[in-house]
Amino acid sequence: xxSSAVEPTLLANREGGVLTLVLNRPDRRNAIDPELRDxxxxxxxxxxxxxxxxxxxxTGAGGAFCAGGDLARFDELHDARxxxxxxxxxxxxxxxxxxxxxxxVAAIDGxxTGAGxxxxxxxxxxxxxxxxxxxxxxxxxxxxxxxxxLTRLVKLVGLARAKEVLWAATTSTPTxxxxxxxxxxSLERATTSSRSRARV
Amino acid sequence: MxxxxxxxxxxxxxxxxxSADVDLRSGMLAESLAQSALLQSEDHREGLAAARDRRDPTxxxx
Numbered sequence: 001x002x003s004s005a006v007e008p009t010l011l012a013n014r015e016g017g018v019l020t021l022v023l024n025r026p027d028r029r030n031a032i033d034p035e036l037r038d039x040x041x042x043x044x045x046x047x048x049x050x051x052x053x054x055x056x057x058x059t060g061a062g063g064a065f066c067a068g069g070d071l072a073r074f075d076e077l078h079d080a081r082x083x084x085x086x087x088x089x090x091x092x093x094x095x096x097x098x099x100x101x102x103x104x105v106a107a108i109d110g111x112x113t114g115a116g117x118x119x120x121x122x123x124x125x126x127x128x129x130x131x132x133x134x135x136x137x138x139x140x141x142x143x144x145x146x147x148x149x150l151t152r153l154v155k156l157v158g159l160a161r162a163k164e165v166l167w168a169a170t171t172s173t174p175t176x177x178x179x180x181x182x183x184x185x186s187l188e189r190a191t192t193s194s195r196s197r198a199r200v
Numbered sequence: 201m202x203x204x205x206x207x208x209x210x211x212x213x214x215x216x217x218x219s220a221d222v223d224l225r226s227g228m229l230a231e232s233l234a235q236s237a238l239l240q241s242e243d244h245r246e247g248l249a250a251a252r253d254r255r256d257p258t259x260x261x262x
Contacts, residue, residue, distance in 0.1 A: 080236035087235070091228055141247030142205035142259065144212045146235045151227030154219035162216055167201060 010039035011061070017054030019047050023116075026062025032069060032090065032115055041093050048100050056100070058123060059107040060116075063131070068114015090115055091147045097122040108132040118147035121156060136166050205243040206261035 011022040021043050023030035032040070047053045060066050069090065097104050097119065106112075106120035108128045113135040120126050138145050145153070145166075154162045201209075211234040219227045238244055243259045250257035 080240065083236045083239055084232050087232055091232070139204050139208050139212065140257065141251060142208045142241055142243035142257075143238050143247075144208050144215060144231060144234055146228070146231040148224060148228050148231070150212065150215045150231055151219040151222075151224055154216055154227075155224065159216060159220045162219075166212065166216070167204075 008039070009033070009036040010043060012043055014053065017052065018057060019043075019050075019053045019055070020057045020059065022059055022061050023066050024061040026060075026064065029064040029067035029111055030060040030062070030116070031067040032093075032119075034089075037090055037093055041096060044093075044096050044100055047102065053102065055103040055105070057105045057107050058097075058119065060109065062110075064110035065106070065108040065112035065132070066114075066116025066119060067111060068116045068118075087146060094118050094122045094147045111135055113137050114145070114149070115147050118145065118149040118152065121152040122148065134165070139166075203256075203259075205241075205247065205257070205259040207241050207243060208238055211238060 007024065009023070009025050011024050013020045013022070021040065023032070023036060023040070025031060025033070025036060030036075044056070047056050069087075094115070103125070104123045106123040106126045108120060108126060110129075110131055111133050112120050114137070117134060117136070136145060136149075138149075144150060150162070150166075153165065157165065215227070215230055215234060218230060222230075242262045243257075246259060247257045
């Protein structure tokens with residue numbers, strides 16, 4: 001086991017009606033390993049039934065939101081059936097955000113990619129700090145976004161915008177030179193119906 | 201665009217086109233099926249190796 005007894009991989013803190021869940025594996029850019037996945041699933045489950053929780057903010061520790069699945073573990077997943085079985089649990093976690101009948105905000109600071117991006121896309125709102133960067137880096141390792149990373153993107157921003165975001169840039173820094181639709185701010189605008197007051 | 205891994209580009213394009221028409225559940229199943237095939241490609245292994253070695257990958261569409 002990792003040093004989970006010392007530092008939990010998920011920090012939960014409720015202030016008033018707002019439960020803040022902090023993905024806390026900063027040395028791995030908060031990549032979701034099975035332990036963090038299970039902790040987040042439990043926390044969201046508890047949030048659904050806890051009347052004191054009126055809304056949830058998901059964010060990351062140490063200047064990153066979430067680097068998705070743990071690349072170090074990809075070597076274990078070459079068996080197609082094992083991959084589909086393992087990845088299904090992560091897909092379920094992402095879906096549980098949409099089932100939660102309370103507002104869920106993704107507060108994005110730094111990098112969000114892979115399964116972390118699927119997680120953010122499943123939230124009701126996304127708010128980004130100036131350093132928020134959306135990366136679709138699956139293509140760099142010959143893969144595609146999963147856990148709804150593609151499907152949700154298309155449903156949220158439409159086909160043309162989704163292609164732009166996915167292919168026009170590999171990094172999506174919110175600079176004037178970034179193609180339209182490719183900055184975190186732009187995706188935030190495109191996928192958010194109204195401004196949230198959540199702060200990163 | 202042409203420097204991208206051909207198989208994952210192909211899969212991504214078909215998935216994107218499909219996503220506009222199908223429900224989320226079907227879309228995610230298609231993503232998962234595509235990924236499980238791509239995970240076994242040589243280009244995926246090359247991409248991982250290149251990332252570890254901090255060099256540009258050379259993809260060959262296999």
